Amino acid sequence: MKEILDLIRKEITDAFVACGYDEKYGRVSLSNRSDLCEYQCNGAMAAAKEYKKAPIAIATEVSEKLQDNPMFESVIACPPGFLNLILAPGYVTDYVNAMAEDDRKGVDKVAEPKTVIVDYGGPNVAKPLHVGHLRSAVIGESVKRIGKFMGDNMIGDVHLGDWGLQMGLIITELRLRQPDLCYFDPDYTGEYPSEPPFTISELEEIYPTASAKSKEDAAYKEEAMTATFELQQGNRGYQALLKHILDVSVSDLKKNYENLNVSFELWKGESDAQPYIPDMVEKMKKDGYAYVSDGALVVDVKEDTDTKEIPPCMILKSDGASLYDTTDLATLIWRMEDYHPASVIYLADKRQELHFVQVFRCARKTGIVPDTTELKFIGFGTMNGKDGKPFKTREGGVMRLETLVSEINEKMYEKIMDNKTMEEDEARKTAQIVALSAIKYGDLSNQASKDYIFDIDRFTSFEGNTGPYILYTIVRMKSILHKYEESGKKVADAKILTAASESEKSLMLELAKFNSAMRGAYEENAPHRICAYIYDLANAFNHFYHETKIMTEEDEKKQAGYIRLLELTKEVLEICIDLLGFSAPERM
Template sequence: MKKLIDLIQEELVKAFTAAEMDPSYARVSVSNRPDLCEYQCNGAMAAAKAYHKAPIQLAEAVVEKVTDHSVIGEIEAVKPGFINLKINPEFLADYLSKMQNDEDLSVEKAKNPKTIIVDYGGANVAKPLHVGHLRSAIIGESIKRMGRFMGHNMIGDVHLGDWGLQMGLIITELQERHPELVYFDESFTGEYPEEAPFTISELEEIYPCASGKSKEDEDYKKRALEATRELQQGRRGYRAIWKHIMNVSVADLKKNYGNLDVHFDLWMGESDAQEYIPDMVDYLKDNGYAHYDQGALVVDVKEETDTKEIPPCMILKSDGAALYDTTDLATIIQRMKLYKPDEICYLADKRQELHFVQCFRCARKAKLVNDDTVLSFIGFGTMNGKDGKPFKTREGGVMRLERLIGEINDEMYQKIVENRSVKDTDARGTAQIVGLSAIKYGDLSNQASKDYVFDVERFTSFEGNTGPYILYTIVRTKSILGKYKEEGNELKKGALLAPKSDSEKALMLSVSRFNGVVENAFEEKAPHKICAYIYELANEFNHFYHETKILSEQDEARKASYLALLDLVREVLETCIDLLGFSAPERM
């Protein structure tokens, strides 16, 4: 379906053309003065200079040419030259009826679907997820869902950190503790045990212990570096330990990401790109893209238009070791070969922007991607505590994601029990659903690039711009619809009548903007725009609800219209929160 604003604009294009003015001036926007009008056009103001006439004269000439009022109900020229518009109420009701019968709720799918890889995990194996992993997971999941809803082939990749020094450190510490393990016997030729010699809890304790030792003991660090090198060169026993680390870690990561309702299509990591590195290095050297500088292999990526220094992209260190740049470039080659994406989108802390500028420029310069392949980076701000510093535990340490989710769920459980709104047997499950909305909405309602304060008390509130408030609104619509059905009535799609009150029309107008919001939010990769929209829609619904007797309406056709509108509001809100990555309970 075409967007309502586009249909209005088409009418104004006709009017501007009939008034012998360039139709490009017929741009329509949602009114910033809803007390005066619903939509506005400021084209006459912009056209005044070109046509050497007062803006009000041009505006009046355009208004005179609008004769068909089937779409535009009211149109008025006001000084100094604005054109104020109101939609025809019957047309609005008809538009929403068509929207309700459209399985995509009026959203037009992409005419040329793209394959887009979203790199939004970045977790390191053998380490627990902490709050630092929250933003990339939440924002990336939402962008993936929005893209799928728009009809694109979205591929989410966790891109694990699974091939660095941390592996050598774990192997070294494991050998210190259990030198008798068969993995350290180079003469062993049999099959290695299927069961890992450690649990996830033990693994998560081994790594920080080993990391601490390597900072104080130079010999220990050398052994860890050597273990890393031998692992990467294929030492059989070390590869077997690495597989155990991966299996144990990935199982735990899937559980924790699952608690966030975050799901990846690919569970690949840095290790998967290693086989592409040797050929890539040869290609960069043989084709003159890379050169040696003080022993390191680099690619110059600075450009004449740069206003600040952009250092070369380092491919190999002077000792021949690969770096993040190397692995990320090899991963681009791998993705282009296996998936032929139209776009690769990366989510990471905005402080990593320089790294991605270097990698993207290198990939383009060396023709590792097609000319039309989009490489995009969404840099997000930090999640801070009330003190304005990065979010920590009360003890001052980095908070594990599991603990944060647990604390939010406990807070929601207490509020739900105090309200006695659901049975005790359902309270825990409901608390988890509402708690997830508090976390995700609290994050996504902020522009990704900005830092924000994670305020547990505010985010778990049932009032204001919060996830629980949105869910409470959805549950309210479900409750009314449920009572209507309990009375033996059947919901009728397409039963919408022209709005009777200002609040009803405002609600209908808000619903009608759904398709434009989703399209724009995905284009700009901006989930916060969906949050802003559903907060506005929830407010409009609650305003309508408080001043309208819905179930006690005597006019059956009008009542059926109210209920059809409520059902559409529910469907739009539930679709939006699904795009944001959470759901609503039946009661709360």
């Protein structure tokens, strides 16, 4: 379906042209004075200079041309030259009825679907997920779902950190504790054990211990760096240990991501890029892009138009070890070879912007990606506590993500039990659903690039711009629909009737903005656009609900029309929250 704004714009543009004015002046926007009109056109103000006429004269001409147009209830020219537009209730009703009959509720898929890889994980293996991983996972999952809904082939990659110094640290500490393991015997030629020599709990203790030692003991750190280098050079025992680390870590990571309703199509890591590095390095040297600077291999990526210094992209350190730059470039090679994506989107802290500028420029300069492939960095802001500083535990440490989820689950459980409407088991399950909406909506309702305050009390509130408020609105609709069905009535063939009140028309107008909201969220990779839309839609419904006696309406046709409108609103809201990555319970 065409967006309602485009349909309005066409009528206004045709009227400008019919009056002898250029079509460019027929632009229409939502009214910034909803007390005066629903849509507005300011084209007459801009046309006045070109046509040497008073803007009010132009606006009056155009308004007169539209007086008999069935789309509008009124088109009024207002000084100094605005066109104030109010849609005819019947026209809006026809539009939302067409939405109700469409499986996608009026949202067309993109005309030319493309393959998009979204890199939105980035956790390091052998370490638990913490709150710093939340934004990447939540925003990336929603961006992926929005793209898939619009018809693109979306591929999410977790892109594990499994190849840097942390691997050398784990190997070094493990060798210190269990030196007799066969992985450390250079003469061992047999098969390595299938069972790992550690549990996830032990692994999560080994890494921070090793990291702390390396900061105090230079010899220990040197040993870890050597282990890292040997791993990267193909040490057989270390490669087997890496496989164990990955198996144990990934199993735990999957469980934690599932609790967030986040999934990945690919569970690749930096280690998967290693086979591509030698040939990549040689090609960069051969083509004259890479050169040695202070012992390191680098590629210049600065451009004449730069207003600030952009350092060279470092390909190899002086000891021959690879870096994030190296693995990100090599990862792009296999992504291009295996998937030929039209776009690759990266989610990371906005403070990493320089890294991505260097990698993107190097990838283009050296021919790793063609000019036709979009490389996009979505840099997100910091999740802060009420003190405005990065979110911490009460003791001041970095909070584990599962701890945060558990705390919010518990808070929602207490609220639900206070209502005394559910048994404990149902309350626990419902609390998990509602808590997830609080976490995700609390994050996604903010523009990704901005820092925000993670306020548990506000995010878990059933009032205001929160996930639980959206879910409560949906649950209210489900309750009404259940009551309607229990009364023996069916709404299958019912039509939405022409609005009989301002609140009913306002709800229809909000519904009519659905495809526009989806297009904006898709084109801008902006889940916050969906949050803003559903908050307005939920408010419009609740206003309509409080003003309308739905279940006590005696006119059955009128009541069925109300129910059909309610059903459409619920379906649109459910599509939207699924794209945000959460769902609604049956009751709250």
